[in-house]
Amino acid sequence: MSKKKKMIFLLFFCWLLWISTYWGIDIHMNGNQTIRLKLGETYEELGATASFFGKNLTITTKNNIQNDQVGFYKVEYKSRNFLGIARTKTRTVEVYDASKPLIRLKGNIIEVVPLDSKYVEPGYTAEDDVDGNLTSKVQVESNVDSTKEGMYEVIYRVKDSSGNETIVKRVIQVRGKIIRYQDKYDKTDNTKNGWWTDNKFDQVRPKGGADINRLKEYSAYFLGPDDKTIYLTFDEGGNDTYLDEIADLLTKNNVNATFFLCGHFMEDHKEEVKKWVQNGHSIGNHTFHHRDTVSYANEDGFEEFQKEITDVEDLYQEITGKPMDRLYRSPRGEWSYRELQMVQDMGYRSYFWSADYRDFDQTYSKEYSLDQLMKRYHNGAIYMLHPKQKGTYEALEDFIKEMRKLGYQFGLVKDISF
Numbered sequence: 324m325s326k327k328k329k330m331i332f333l334l335f336f337c338w339l340l341w342i343s344t345y346w347g348i349d350i351h352m353n354g355n356q357t358i359r360l361k362l363g364e365t366y367e368e369l370g371a372t373a374s375f376f377g378k379n380l381t382i383t384t385k386n387n388i389q390n391d392q393v394g395f396y397k398v399e400y401k402s403r404n405f406l407g408i409a410r411t412k413t414r415t416v417e418v419y420d421a422s423k424p425l426i427r428l429k430g431n432i433i434e435v436v437p438l439d440s441k442y443v444e445p446g447y448t449a450e451d452d453v454d455g456n457l458t459s460k461v462q463v464e465s466n467v468d469s470t471k472e473g474m475y476e477v478i479y480r481v482k483d484s485s486g487n488e489t490i491v492k493r494v495i496q497v498r499g500k501i502i503r504y505q506d507k508y509d510k511t512d513n514t515k516n517g518w519w520t521d522n523k524f525d526q527v528r529p530k531g532g533a534d535i536n537r538l539k540e541y542s543a544y545f546l547g548p549d550d551k552t553i554y555l556t557f558d559e560g561g562n563d564t565y566l567d568e569i570a571d572l573l574t575k576n577n578v579n580a581t582f583f584l585c586g587h588f589m590e591d592h593k594e595e596v597k598k599w600v601q602n603g604h605s606i607g608n609h610t611f612h613h614r615d616t617v618s619y620a621n622e623d624g625f626e627e628f629q630k631e632i633t634d635v636e637d638l639y640q641e642i643t644g645k646p647m648d649r650l651y652r653s654p655r656g657e658w659s660y661r662e663l664q665m666v667q668d669m670g671y672r673s674y675f676w677s678a679d680y681r682d683f684d685q686t687y688s689k690e691y692s693l694d695q696l697m698k699r700y701h702n703g704a705i706y707m708l709h710p711k712q713k714g715t716y717e718a719l720e721d722f723i724k725e726m727r728k729l730g731y732q733f734g735l736v737k738d739i740s741f
Contacts, residue, residue, distance in 0.1 A: 420485035650737055
């Protein structure tokens, strides 16, 4: 046999030996070869075993998994036989985004558009835990015909990069100025209730004076979402108040709040109301005369009931040149489900509160007021305050600064969305 042939034979033999010893290494992965892992979920190693012609071998494992980032990752299992020949098997781990984007609607979930007027979109935002701001990706579909009375929908859709889709709807009610008394009102409970909150100074979100889910059926709220946002609201409480000073203080500290005002107050403070709206504050309807609206929530009193609300709308339009935000708070905190139903049918959302103290007592000091405000905070808290009390006014700036140190921001109740 020639030298050349011997060399070829030797190489072929070595190749056969390597192949047989390589394939003789058997690596068995426990579980599936491909695993899907939700973003943020902890990867639990399933393990693997290795042998060489029935003899157990040691095995090393390494991976590059980052469970906080979407992507495809590898888990590598490697083992060597007694000749030093190594074999590797790989498991694929997909970290995927399972959560949908969040769409927050500005304005009201139910918007009222006067007959024959133009519907103006109140706006929206969209956020995703992976993709960030998706507002520009939102698709909006609308069938609103403001020339015909009726209920319409505006549909908002957005998808994240993983294909998760969120759909949110806003109801648009096109109606004339006056609504009719309906038979369903007589079937709705008109028992007068007083609002209360069981805030226990422990930062736990309170239950409030009624079932939160039942209230939502009437577009009524006393809490915002469970995040670090505080909603400041003020019930005007008569002409002798610190409301203008409070509004200026809030503007100075880049905080917007909601002022629930009566018509008689707005008549006497037209320039202030205009300024507050220009500075980004929101005005809510507290009826014209601050009467017991529950006693008017019947067929005989229905015309007066509506007038208490629509007269405030007309006055607001006259002062600002804009339609009023459809935000309502019952006078004196006295309410019934029938009242909430009527107000809802007029296109309003009702707002109670989850944090308050007896700040109508004008003897309270700044120190006492600040202590009371700080005791009552919790996620999504809606504060109900009276601008007539000097202690509340004096404590407000310190309260804002302390809450921001705790990581809280401030919002408007009209932007609350669930």
